[in-house]
Amino acid sequence: MRAKRTNFGVTLVRLAAGILAAWLLSMPAARAVEPNDPLEPVNRVIYGLNELVDVVLLGPVSEAYGELPSPVRTGVRNVLDNLRAPVTFVNDLLQGERERAGTTFARFFINSTLGLFGLFDVASELGHPQHEEDFGQTLAVWGLGEGPFLMLPLLGPSTLRDAAGLAVDQLAFDPFAYTASGDVGIARGVGEAVDTRHRLDAVVRDVRRNSLDPYATVRAAYLQRRGVEIRNGRSATGEPGYESIFRDDE
Numbered sequence: 001m002r003a004k005r006t007n008f009g010v011t012l013v014r015l016a017a018g019i020l021a022a023w024l025l026s027m028p029a030a031r032a033v034e035p036n037d038p039l040e041p042v043n044r045v046i047y048g049l050n051e052l053v054d055v056v057l058l059g060p061v062s063e064a065y066g067e068l069p070s071p072v073r074t075g076v077r078n079v080l081d082n083l084r085a086p087v088t089f090v091n092d093l094l095q096g097e098r099e100r101a102g103t104t105f106a107r108f109f110i111n112s113t114l115g116l117f118g119l120f121d122v123a124s125e126l127g128h129p130q131h132e133e134d135f136g137q138t139l140a141v142w143g144l145g146e147g148p149f150l151m152l153p154l155l156g157p158s159t160l161r162d163a164a165g166l167a168v169d170q171l172a173f174d175p176f177a178y179t180a181s182g183d184v185g186i187a188r189g190v191g192e193a194v195d196t197r198h199r200l201d202a203v204v205r206d207v208r209r210n211s212l213d214p215y216a217t218v219r220a221a222y223l224q225r226r227g228v229e230i231r232n233g234r235s236a237t238g239e240p241g242y243e244s245i246f247r248d249d250e
Contacts, residue, residue, distance in 0.1 A: 035219055036148050036159075043151035047215045050156060054197070054204070062197040075119045077195055081130055082111045082118025083176055083188065090173045091133035095141045100232075103128050131232075135173065136165030140230045149219055154193075157222035 037043065065073070085108035092101035107123035107130060115122040124130060139161050140146065147160030158166070170177055177185065197204075211217040 035223060036146070037219065038148050039150065043149065043219075044215050046151040046153055047218070050151070050154060051214075053154065058193060058197050059201075059204075062194050062201060065194050066198050066201070073195070073198070076191060078111070078115070078121045079118040080188070080192055080195060081121075081132075082108060082115070084132065084174075085111075086175050087169050087173045088131065088133045091135055091138045091169075094135075094138045095133065097133075097232075100131065100133075103131070132229075134162075134165055135168045136162035136226075137230050139165055140226075146223075146226070149223070151215075157218055159223075159226070162226065 085104055089101055089104040089108065092098075092104055107128045110123040110126060110128065111118045111121060114120075121130070136159075144161055146162070150158045150160060150163055152158050152163060155166075176188070180188070207214050207217050
């Protein structure tokens with residue numbers, strides 16, 4: 001069973017690499033000012049379906065999750081962050097960020113031991129702040145364009161580059177995808193979705209209440225946020241602060 005899963009993972013990684021290669025060959029010399037969204041009609045349908053799932057299922061579950069004591073929610077977030085550290089570490093190295101890679105390695109070692117398998121973020125207290133990197137960001141650092149905007153079922157906003165990067169992260173760089181059981185993997189994915197949805201609850205409500213075009217707002221926010229992440233938090237001069245609506249702070 002493990003061999004079949006590994007072969008399936010290798011196939012998906014190769015597929016992602018093929019998509020990226022095709023996009024690289026067709027990438028224009030200059031990036032368009034307007035969002036690259038040739039699939040907007042389809043993306044809007046998927047956005048509507050995602051909203052339905054959120055209203056019926058994810059939103060109510062995240063509200064119940066919010067009733068848990070704050071230390072419990074913080075512990076859940078810490079464990080999820082710690083499980084993602086190997087993916088961040090690999091991408092730090094691929095981006096040539098040796099200092100940040102050292103910070104990620106230190107965080108994983110400290111929090112996995114002194115932090116009781118990541119339950120407590122001891123590393124931050126010792127001067128090793130948390131950050132995240134993914135293969136989509138790595139591809140951007142290497143000069144690959146973001147490609148057309150995509151609204152993924154259940155996963156939300158993305159781009160062709162980021163979607164392919166997500167596949168590589170999950171199937172090639174994340175050791176827990178191969179070592180953890182199926183039930184553990186599902187629990188981890190559900191935990192990520194619920195915790196993220198809870199932390200973005202105020203943002204989601206604000207967009208629904210005040211935006212004339214929620215889809216366009218989410219698209220702009222995602223693209224601006226990704227730009228800041230690729231620059232490791234350094235804002236571009238004169239760029240609107242769309243990324244602020246996706247802050248991880250509570």
